[in-house]
Amino acid sequence: MSKDYYKILGVEKSASEDEIKKAFRRKAHEHHPDKKNGNEQAFKDVNEAYGILGDKANRAKYDQFGSAAFDPSSAQGFGGQGGFGGFDFNNAGFNVNVEDFGDLGDILGGMFGFGGGRGRQKRGRDLELEVDLEFKEAVFGAQKEVNIYTNNECETCKGTGAEPGSKISQCETCKGAGKVQQQQRTMLGTFNTVVVCPACHGKGEKAEKDCGTCSGSGIQKKERKLSINIPAGMSHGEALKLSGQGDFPGVGGKAGDLYIRVKVKRDPVFVREDHNILSTIKVPFTIMSLGGKVDVETVDGPVVLKIPSGTEAKSTFKLRGKGVPYMSGYGRGDHMVTVMPDVPQKLTREQKKLLEELQREGL
Numbered sequence: 001m002s003k004d005y006y007k008i009l010g011v012e013k014s015a016s017e018d019e020i021k022k023a024f025r026r027k028a029h030e031h032h033p034d035k036k037n038g039n040e041q042a043f044k045d046v047n048e049a050y051g052i053l054g055d056k057a058n059r060a061k062y063d064q065f066g067s068a069a070f071d072p073s074s075a076q077g078f079g080g081q082g083g084f085g086g087f088d089f090n091n092a093g094f095n096v097n098v099e100d101f102g103d104l105g106d107i108l109g110g111m112f113g114f115g116g117g118r119g120r121q122k123r124g125r126d127l128e129l130e131v132d133l134e135f136k137e138a139v140f141g142a143q144k145e146v147n148i149y150t151n152n153e154c155e156t157c158k159g160t161g162a163e164p165g166s167k168i169s170q171c172e173t174c175k176g177a178g179k180v181q182q183q184q185r186t187m188l189g190t191f192n193t194v195v196v197c198p199a200c201h202g203k204g205e206k207a208e209k210d211c212g213t214c215s216g217s218g219i220q221k222k223e224r225k226l227s228i229n230i231p232a233g234m235s236h237g238e239a240l241k242l243s244g245q246g247d248f249p250g251v252g253g254k255a256g257d258l259y260i261r262v263k264v265k266r267d268p269v270f271v272r273e274d275h276n277i278l279s280t281i282k283v284p285f286t287i288m289s290l291g292g293k294v295d296v297e298t299v300d301g302p303v304v305l306k307i308p309s310g311t312e313a314k315s316t317f318k319l320r321g322k323g324v325p326y327m328s329g330y331g332r333g334d335h336m337v338t339v340m341p342d343v344p345q346k347l348t349r350e351q352k353k354l355l356e357e358l359q360r361e362g363l
C-alpha cells in the first residue's frame with residue numbers, strides 16, 4: 001500500500017525541511033487524539049509521514065522508492081534486503097527529536113510519560129484566590145491578608161533538595177551532563193528522547209545527602225500568609241497577578257503565579273459604572289422647585305450640592321473627581337447624582353393646610 005506522505009502533511013514535494021517541520025506541527029495539533037475533533041489514525045499517519053519526511057536519508061529513500069521502501073512485507077522493501085532491518089512503524093527505531101514537536105512535545109510528553117524533557121525549566125501551577133472587597137475598598141484600595149496552602153520552596157534547602165553543608169559531587173546518573181537519553185515505546189513507535197536528568201534535575205551535580213526536610217524534593221507543603229496590596233480602582237471580577245507566588249514544582253523548577261480575583265460587595269448607596277459612581281438621592285420637592293442646597297453622600301464623605309430652582313425629577317448632577325481612581329494613579333472618575341423629589345408620606349395639620357392653599361393656586 002503506497003502512502004503519499006507529502007499529501008498527508010499537506011506540503012509540496014519540493015517543501016523545505018522547515019516547511020515540513022511546520023506542517024507536521026500544524027497537522028499533529030489538528031489531529032491530536034486528545035482534541036475534540038482529534039483523529040487517532042490521522043495523527044498516526046501524520047507522525048508516520050514526519051518520521052520519513054523529517055529525516056533526510058529516509059526522505060531521499062522515500063522520494064526514490066515510495067512508501068513501499070519502508071514496508072517490510074513488500075518485495076521492494078528494504079527489510080527483505082536487510083537494508084532497513086525490518087523497519088516497522090509499530091516498533092520503529094526512528095529517532096524523534098522532541099524539539100521538533102514545539103509545544104506539542106509537552107502534550108506528547110504527558111501522553112507518553114516523557115514530560116519534563118527538552119531542558120525546559122519546570123513551572124509550577126498557577127493558583128487563584130478570591131478576595132472580598134467592600135465597595136470603598138475597591139475604590140481606594142486595601143491591604144488584605146490571605147492564607148494559601150501550597151507547595152513552597154523548602155525552607156531548609158531553599159528548594160535545592162540538598163542537605164545544607166552536604167558535599168556536592170558529579171551526578172552519577174548523567175555523569176554530569178544534566179541530560180539522559182530515554183527510550184519510549186509508544187503507539188507511534190519508539191522515541192529516543194533526551195530528557196533532563198531526573199536525578200539531578202539538569203544540574204549535573206548532586207549533593208551527597210538529600211535534604212532531610214523535603215527528602216530531596218525541594219518542596220515543602222505549607223500554609224502561607226500573604227499580605228496583599230490591592231490597588232485603588234479594581235473592579236469586580238478583575239484579578240491581580242502575583243508572579244512567582246503559585247505552586248513550586250520542585251528542585252530546578254520555577255513557581256507558578258498567583259492570581260487574586262476581587263469580588264466587590266454591593267453597596268446600598270453607590271453603584272459603579274466604569275470609573276464613575278452613581279447614586280440617587282431624594283430631595284424635598286420644595287427645594288427642587290425653589291432651589292437650594294442638599295448634602296450628598298460620596299465615597300469621600302458628604303458634599304454640598306446646589307440644586308437650581310425648577311429642577312425636574314431624575315435630573316443628574318456631576319460631582320467632578322468624586323468617582324473611582326484610575327489604575328494609572330492619575331485622576332478619578334466622577335460621581336453622578338440623580339435627584340428624585342421626596343414626596344412626604346405624613347403631613348402635619350399645618351403642612352396640609354399650606355399644600356391645600358398651593359393647590360388652590362393651581363400647583
Ligand SMILES: [Zn+2]
Pocket residue numbers: 154155156157158159160161162211212213214215216217218219
Ligand atoms: Zn529541603
Ligand SMILES: [Zn+2]
Pocket residue numbers: 171172173174175176177178179197198199200201202203204205
Ligand atoms: Zn544527573
